[in-house]
Every structure is written in C-alpha cells, then in structure tokens.
Amino acid sequence: MSCWLSKETLVLAEDYLHFCTGSQQSPPNESAVAMRHLAKEMEQQYKSKLQPLVQTFLDSCGPDHSASLRKVMVELVGDGKLSWGRIVSLFAFTGMLVNELCSQGEGNDCCKRLAETIADYLTVEKREWMLQNEGWEGFCKFSRSAREVNKESAMKTALFAAAGVGIAGITFLFVR
Numbered sequence: 001m002s003c004w005l006s007k008e009t010l011v012l013a014e015d016y017l018h019f020c021t022g023s024q025q026s027p028p029n030e031s032a033v034a035m036r037h038l039a040k041e042m043e044q045q046y047k048s049k050l051q052p053l054v055q056t057f058l059d060s061c062g063p064d065h066s067a068s069l070r071k072v073m074v075e076l077v078g079d080g081k082l083s084w085g086r087i088v089s090l091f092a093f094t095g096m097l098v099n100e101l102c103s104q105g106e107g108n109d110c111c112k113r114l115a116e117t118i119a120d121y122l123t124v125e126k127r128e129w130m131l132q133n134e135g136w137e138g139f140c141k142f143s144r145s146a147r148e149v150n151k152e153s154a155m156k157t158a159l160f161a162a163a164g165v166g167i168a169g170i171t172f173l174f175v176r
Helices: 002-020 030-060 064-078 084-103 109-125 126-130 134-148 154-175
Strands: none
Touching: 002 030, 002 084, 002 109, 002 126, 002 134, 030 084, 030 109, 030 134, 064 084, 064 109, 084 134, 109 126, 126 154
C-alpha cells in the first residue's frame, strides 16, 4: 500500500471532520483547503437532502458508526464510477454526521474513528483509482481548474451532478 497516500488521506479526513465541528483552525495543506471549500459548498447546496439522510443513518446504524459509514461508501460507488464529486459528497455527508454526533455528546473520538474509516476505504478499496487520478494532488488540480472557470461552469455542474448521484446512492441504501 502507498503509505504516503494513506497518511495524506487520514490527515485530510481528520482536518475536514474537525473543521466541521469547529475545532480545527488552519488547513494543513492545499487539498484540505480545497476539500473544505467544495464540501461545505456542496453541504449548503444539498443540506435539505443530506440532513434527513444523516438522521436516518443515525436511527438505523446502531452503535458502530464506522461499519455503517463503510456500507454508505460502498453504496456511493456501487456502480463502480468513483469521482471527485462523489468523494466530496462523502466528505460533506460525514461532516454533517460528525457535527450531529458531537452535538449529541459523542466528542472528538468520533471524528478520529470516521476519518480512519474514510482513509482506509479510499486508500485500500479505492487505491488504484486514487493512484490513477494522482491522489490528492489530482484533487487539487481538479479543484483549481474548477475555480479557474466561471462559478456556474460546466465543471461545477458536473461536480454537483456526480455528487447528486452519490447522494442518491446514499438515499437508496437507507430506503432498502
């Protein structure tokens, strides 16, 4: 396994989840800045769809949030089409989940466990895709090109359309 990819993914996931709870101050790298921006923007755009999913997740997952999140991640790419948009939607969903868990008294331990779950899934199960897409440097390139074009560009539309497919996958998981 690519140790650097695993470490970088864990740092990114922990940063974003701590950012969602208000306990992380400055982003550790460019990919964290990009994830904060894109996932929060996605969260705002899809909040009315994501919030009920978070609640349904909490009502149905039992005490092991990590195992249930893993099922969500598998469903998110059930059609085999991983994309940066789907990864951003995963981060947005998990950020809202962590925020809710912390408001229920779970504490920062849940951030670490869920960040480890995300990092493990992306760097083990989806390692080949991550490497083929240049890891988090590829994500930064994607984010930079999305910012360089008009805010209402086709790239942004494609990102959110891919995320919408991911959110639909999460919804499907909960209604089965």
